[in-house]
Amino acid sequence: MTPQDDRPVSPATGDGAPHTRRQAKDAARQDEVRLENAVETADGELPPPAVPATAAGLGAGPAPDAPLLHRIMTGNALVAFLSVVLSLILGGLLIAVTDQNVARASSYFFSRPQDTLGAAWTAASGAYLALFQGSVINFEGDSFTRIIYPLTQTLTVATPLICAGLGVALAFRAGLFNIGAQGQILIGATFAGWIGFTLHLPAGIHLLLVILAGMVGGAVWAGLVGLLKARTGAHEVILTIMFNYIATNLVLYFLSTPAFQRPGSTNPISPQLDATALYPPLLGPAFRLHWGFVVAVLATVFVWWLLNRSTVGFELRAVGANASAARTAGVNVSKGYILAMAIAGALAGLAGVAQVSGTEKVLTSGVAASFGFDAITVALLGRSSPWGTFAAGILFGAFRAGGVAMQASTGTSIDIVLVVQSLIVLFIAAPPLVRALFRLPSPGAPRAGKGGSTTRTPASTGAAA
Amino acid sequence: MKLELIGITKRFGSLVANDSIDLVVEPGQVHSLLGENGAGKSTLMNVLYGLYDPTEGEIRVDDEPVTFKGPGDAMAAGIGMVHQHFMLVPVFTVAENVALGNETTKAGGMLNLQETRARIRQISDQYGFDVDPDAVVEDLPVGVQQRVEIIKALVRDAEVLILDEPTAVLTPKETDELLGIMAQLKADGKSIVFISHKLREVKAVSDVITVIRRGKVVGTADPGAPTTELASLMVGRSVSLTLDKQPATPGDVTFRVRDLTVQAANGQRVVDGLSFDVAQGEILAIAGVQGNGQTELTEAIMGLQDHVSGSITLGGEELVGRSVKDIIRAGVGFVPEDRSVEGLVGTFSVAENLILNRYDDAPFARGLSMSPSAIEKNADEKIAEYDVRTQSASAAAGTLSGGNQQKVVMAREFSRPLKLFIASQPTRGVDVGSIEFLHRRIVAERDGGTPVIIVSTELDEVLELADRIAVLYRGRLMGIVPGAVSRDVLGLMMAGMPADEALAQAHDVQGGNL
């Protein structure tokens, strides 16, 4: 767009740019010019609009200009639900296909197809029944404790998933794709564990200090990522991946030093945490469920408050949804990144505390299992909202707890649970696929009719809780 | 080629975007589709171009019914489209872009661009396009990129060209050139569907004008019809706009800019040694062709630019080097150039956007905790005061029309006492009724004694609002002239001529004419 250095800019048409001097005299004409000028930039929004912007455009989705990742992470609840259903169906098919009885029956499929189908049904339904019994209620339990034991197991496993999932979700709302929860859990667990087995303090204070240490550990580890991103512009995905590696190997190294080993042993396993450093059991010693679950509930409430009711959350969400508008509105975007990562890390650190101080009671290199990575899926399934993440955490807790029971009672490999979880991610990441399979309309169209109530919640009164 | 649309209806769910629209495009005719944004013009063209299936209705080419399953079919039938946002690969050359999707290969799978180059040269010569087939597209001015799009269509033997808001991105001179090209194409027997809401252009080139409102054809008009008539058809009510603007009564000078220089990341001086003052109670308009430093100037004032030297003082306080938040707190109201990018968070509610830069002030927040009721109350008040058309205060701001989005931004900025008000392109993409309203609010702010800076690339808006006009060219000030200056003078200054020369030259020309 190089401005022309021609001689006078000629009027576009005789009609459009009247002579300046006459313009002043001819009031009626001037009015017309005004109108013309005005209409030239018109963007006619008349009540009600004939066509909403999305339908008039190419109708891609809720926010065609929003980054793909953002749309995936804050997608539709219905799509999330259908993704779970679809994944379970496919998982069932997989169980059936790999089942030995089905394989045997399918060798004579054309002579007696009902055998194959029956065997397939038996295999899949049996496995899922075991999954249910292992995660919710055990009908065959001989005591009340045994009957509800699976549910408490689910909640126990869900605890770290919820905490770490909240961390991923929160960072995501601030526009950061935090895939470093794994490392943050490990560092949090290391800090918490070390306080737990090295210091010997009175009950109460000890646990408090352990929790604090875990949160600080995670916050520092993730905050570093935020700092590097804000200062150098390095991408947080690369940073968090690398920080995961560093954390894993750092913990391995710590565990090879006497300070982290049991007296008289060189195995890479820490001493047990002091009893004063442990979360007390929530429902008595018969269950593994501990007070860490209550902490996870509180964390969920806190994140909900933070995101929807606090100025900090407002800043973070603004940075995440539109960093340049946030900057223009006076929000310090760099500070936002650091803060968001630090809080996310503290939440992941809580997951680490739940592990060392709740279920495992020792620090090992595998104390984080794959919770840090599952947390991404949990946040994804929960559409990055606090209670959505909570619910998704419980669901994944159930998968994991039930998977153990399914493996023991039906011999179905626990890997099938992993397959189902991965399928869920796959489907959530490809909403058009789910919509096409279920013949759902694409989101562009029905929006005006429904007022977008399914995808949007009133943010001013507490968004997307 | 004769093109007919018969009873085209397009529904999205319960929503009717096009309601049995009939349209006939005769060969060698420029047929304008006039309507405000959202009236359904683009939907109709997307149906015609095969991007949407019509819910009902039929398309006929030379009296034969056709169905288009995609743009490929439409192109094969001789329909070409130039989108408002170009579909070009920036790092490819013109020839590569034109060949894309239609490549011919030599032996061994090598791309054969010779033929394409020749075709481009031929078309370029025929219509006076002046396009070099080997230029890289991203290096070309927008107007030339648009010609590349037209060449793409012509290479594929398009008989009907759809031009979707082609002038929205062009400078006045480029617009004139485009209108000339359209006339040539027409003379050559091509038909053109010209989509626009700019009445002047429509009147200049059209043979037939079809006006669309709310998805329906509300009438056809003769290009000779008065502008008011066309506007009323388009808007659906009679429109009268008279801005009651009293002459300015400038007070003390409270805002001073001295030797302001802004460097881009590559070291280029995008704002170069600017000095000017704005007094209380006056509007200084900053004119210039887009991209001559206006954006950087406003951003420098707001503290959004990194490499700033010189001085900016407001009421004696230095603003350079302070944070955006401090500058906002110092009483600077700012309507950024691109509201959807810098002015609003599209996924946030209207209520949240109305407090976007005041979220941590009372009464909206106490300590860290925000008060939803105060936010809601504020939203209800502002929505009523500014007549923001939204489903509710909790609707996402991104769903609002441009005019209503801009009202939200203005309402937010005007809702606190200001010591300086800056608006960049305050009415770009805003509907008629809203423009009037927004202009009145800006003038009212001036009359309240606030220094006001308006940045606009629309000369008409500049002339309408300004008490004084500063023109920027390549980051430098060409001079400051009174608000009542002629268009010609501004045109010369925008092309890089200092104010005194421009005034002298314009005077000569006018003298000669008279």
Added chain:
Amino acid sequence: MKNSLRKFSRGTGLSAAVLGVSALVLSGCGAPPAEDSSGGGASAEAGSDYLGCIVSDSGGFDDRSFNQSSYEGLKKAETDLGIEINQAESQAETDFGPNVDQMVQAGCNLTVTVGFLLADTTKAAAETNTDANFAIVDDNSIDLPNVKPIIYDTAQAAFLAGYTAAATSETGKVATYGGINIPTVTIFMDGFAEGVAYFNEETGGDVQLLGWDKESQNGTFVGNFEDAAAGKTNTQNFINEGADIIMPVAGPVGSGTLDAVIEANAAGKDVKAIWVDSDGYETAGKGEEFILTSVMKLMGDAVEDVIRTDVEGNFDNTPYVGTLENGGVALAPFHDQEANVPADLQTKLDELKEQIISGEITVDSAASPE
């Protein structure tokens, strides 16, 4: 876009169906069994109501290492003793608790837990379920009446391997490296180092050991038990430094060593490997001709042994320590390398074995069971 997706989903649905049907056409033409055959399942040997169970550590039962050999021991007990078995594979350490709990709930008479990482879990389960028996592999930290530790004095066999390596090395340099610096790994390396040192002392030789310093308990480690490529690189480095016999103590990573050894031999060098855990000649699956010998931990036999004792009602909690004496650890035969091993060396090895059994020679390692 929407349309094309619809088409796409129909298309894939169709092709999936076609694929499925054709698979059935190909495979589903067999004859069915008689309708009333009393369910072709479980031929359940009558009389066995003993349930033997196993919980793996996070390596899983296909780790070609102690999980797998222990599991094979249990399978062997199933066929030999006619017991029922049940197994639970842990994907992560967090699965240990639930898995052991599942086994207890399933009514297992004896649950074998594999690896020291399961010690805390096993101990807790044993304390609350005093009527069930447990055996834990590679851990000797639990002292409960119903827990039998199964441990190995691997250093004894590794000593023989070290001596063999030192005695047959042409270059005067041998090497070893580990997966992770943990006792179950370093015990191999300590024994190996001892064997080399003993050879030097006895013959006044100067065979150098690369990759492990017994004094400082420090050496070359891959950092995991997965990265075979790193194992190959390590081995190539050792070969470049002049080593001609390499012993990887890193589970599956050892296959990288075999790759490097095969390549070195193809390039004209004379390099050999020493396998660990099982007889590599039979299990490694490649490069057998270059495996000098193997340091074997016969875990399967131990597991089967413990189960047999329990089935017979003679369970006790004294640790089972695999030694050269009871055959729990051993040096594998030389197989193809027989020719390269002088007869007097074989005699010497037998002699050394006797001396170790008798206590005349003590092989000590920081990781040895007391």
